[in-house]
Each structure stands twice: as C-alpha cells, then as structure tokens.
Amino acid sequence: MSTRLFLGVGFLALLLTAASLPAHASAPLAQDAAAGAQVYADNCASCHQPGGLGLVGTFPPLAGNPSAADSTYVEEVVRNGLSGAIEVLDVTYDGTMASFSNLSDDEIASVVAYVATLADVDPTAVPTEQPEVVEPGDIGEGRDLFIGSDRLANGGGACVGCHTAGDVGNLGGWSLGPDITNSHDALGGEVGLAAWLSSPASATMRPIFNDRPMTDDEIADIVAFLGDAPTQSKPTDPGDGLIYAGVAGLIVLIGGMAIAWRGMRQTYVDVLRSKR
C-alpha cells in the first residue's frame, strides 16, 4: 500500500475525531449564581459547609465574609488553592485548600457569582465553636481500611494505593500521593479531616471519590487511624528494598536464560560445527 493511502486514512481518522469533538466538551453552564450553587455543593460544601458557614479553626466561612464579594480574589483562590493561617471575622483559620483548576471557566465563573451572594449573609449565623465529634472511630478498623485489607464499601481505592501514614509502608511506603501522617493536624483535627474526606478536594482524588464516596463510618475509622498516625514509628526504608528485589529478580531471569535455551542462541554455523 502506498504512503499516500496511509496518509489518507490517517487524515480520515483525524476528521472523524474532529467531528466527534463537541461531545467531549463540557456542557456550558449559565454564569449565574443558581448554577454556581450546584458547583458549590459538588466541590466546596464539604469543607466550607452548606451555606458557606465554614468549619471553626480550619475552613473559613464564606457567609458574611467580605472577601467573598471580591470576585477576582475568589477566582484566584479557586484556581490556585490557599493554605496557611488567615483571619476571618476575628477568628483564625488554618487549613489547606487544593487548586480547583480542573473546573471549567464557566463553572468557576458561576461559583464565584454564587460565593459573592454569600458575602451579604448575616455573619451571626456563622458558628464560632467546633461541633463535637459524635462517634469516634476505631483505629484498628481505620488501619485495615487504610491498607486495603478491608475494602471501602462504595468501591473507592484504598488510601494506601497512594499514601503513606504512620507505621504502614515497609519498602519505602506509598509515593504517588503525599505522606499524610500529619493530615489530622494539618486539616484541623477530627472534624476538619472528616469534612475533607467526605468529599476529597485534590484533583487526583476527586474523580475517584466523587462517584464512590466513603461512608461516614469509614471516615470516622480512617480519621481515628490518621489521628493516631503521628505517634506510630515510621518505616525507615526509603524505597531501596523494592529496587534490590527487582534487581535480584532481573539477575535470576538473566541467569536462567544463560542456562536454558542454550540451543536458541547458537548460530547455524555453530550447529553445523557441533554436528561434525
């Protein structure tokens, strides 16, 4: 077949793909607060809470927060995330917000419009004391869920697929995601961590857990385990163990080749010589 035909077919495939493009584009959202409320519920409410009331000490309220009306600032925070201590309505909040740059421009515009409406809410509705944790979870159960020996009920991946925490992780631990040994403190204790886990906000975790959320019981157990993690002794292997094991396997494989299939690497000349 000629090169020209190959090129023609390639071009045809490109055309077909181009024709199917609109199906992949995200549906345009009206840039209004109503659409923004849905985006807020899906992406923001787990931490900032429904109605933007915030979570004392960790996730600042948007209700009654004058900064919420500043759409340039809000958009900047949504796109780039924010971490470290800030003061809102005379209360200090110290949490971590991931970047939400995966949202489309329309989604961001609509959620910014929605958040701006929250700035006018009466700030007396914002709680100033952290709610009590109703049922503390079980550290052992949490550990089992964390390392995946118990599966998450809705099919989300076990934490340990990407994260190391506490004493789990010989052979260097897990390394796609960050070490979350100190996540309990970083996210403001039980309540903040549980809120975060109810709708994980990192770009990698969101597609995994949006459709497969953890149950409240599972979250309580995992929170209990993560709360205990800083006290556990950390594994010391920086990951060399895996490399040694892999290289050992390689040596076995090549050594096996040197012994087996001897005939396969003979040239025909060798074969004739050996028959003489």
Add this chain to the structure above:
Amino acid sequence: MSTNDLLFGVFPYVAGALLVVVTVIRWRFRPFSISSLSSQLLESRRLYWGSVPFHWGLSTILVGHFVALIIPRGFEIWNGAPLRLYLLEATGLALGLWAAFGIGVLAYRRFTNARIRAVSSTMDFVVLGVVALQIFSGVWIAVGYRWGSFWGTSVFVPYVRSILTFDPKPEYVDPLPFALQLHAFTFWVFLALMPFTRLVHIITLPLGYLTRPWQRVVRMRESPAVYHPASEKPLERQH
C-alpha cells in the same frame, strides 16, 4: 479544549481508528507485509539476549496490565496484604527491568551491527524509541511512584475504561505526574504506530494454538511397514 483533553481524550480515538482501519487495509491489500521481518539469519547471538527478555518481559507485563483492566478488584484484594503487594510489585519491576535490558541489547544491536543497520528502516528506529520510552517510563513509575498495581486500579483503570466505553474522562490523567502521563501517552502512540510499522506482527500472535485440537507428531513409527524390505532388521532411528 485543553491539551490534556486533546492528548488523553481525543488522541486515543485517533490511535484506535488508525489501528483498526489501517490494519484491515494492510491485511487486505498487503497481507505478506504483516511481519516484523526477522533478522535472525543476519545475527542471532545478540538477538537471543535482546529479543527473548524483551518479548517475554514485555508480554508478561502487558498481560498483567490487561488483567488489571478486566478485574481490578482482584488486584485490590490481592494487594490487601502488604507482603503480597511487595511480591507482585517486585516481580513486575524485575520483568520490567528484564524487558529494559532486552530492548537495550536490541537497540545496541540495531545501531552497531552493520548487517542489521543495512536492513533497518527509519520506522524501525521510531518503534525502538517509542517502545523504549514505554518501558523506561514504566520502570520509572514502578520505582518512583510506588505501588502502581494499587493506585492504578483507581486512576488508570477508570480512565482506560472511560475510553473503551466512548465516555472519555481525561480528567483522571490531568493531575498525574509527568511519568504517568508519558506512560499513558506513549501507549496511544504505540497503538497508532502499530499498523504502519513492524509492530503489526503482534496481531499474528498464534492464540489459536491454545484452543486447537492437540496433535501428535510421529517421526518414525516402529511398525513392519517401515522395515527395510531387503533386511530383517528395523531401520536405525534417525532424528
């Protein structure tokens, strides 16, 4: 449309369309070109040390990837005990290094052996580069982003399934580190290249041998029929 959507949401379909259409055209109009054109006759010693590790290492790994795609839950259950996870990952790394060793030998052979160079086309070097990149990024992931057999079931399995079910979700790949994106992208490039290059020989994998009726090869039947008519003794066995 972002670059990510283009590379991981659209390009897979371009690659898939090329793979199917061009392979059929090639099969139909140039059936005798479906081959990798063996160079064993020209050089066989290095070929053994390159081809065997490369093919066995890579195809074992590839089967592992396919099994994960079909039954990710099985991987999650297996990996539920850390020791089993380490066993699986160390085996995978060893096979990956074996394949890397093999393609290293093959590349060295293709670049330095005058006879092999003489029969190499530009596309042979392109294929070599793409496959080497695929193996290199895989080993990089195995070492640098440990326990891919675990997070893969949450990240890559839903992604590849979304492609296969024509509901592409490239957002799974967007936040991932470069090594993982490289590994995924070179796979689509691999598929796109397949029908145009020596890679097309993959479709000749004789899977039919697994299910066909067995047969017995008889070289010499010790029956009166093969007695030499002039003597009473049976013919000497010859292999």
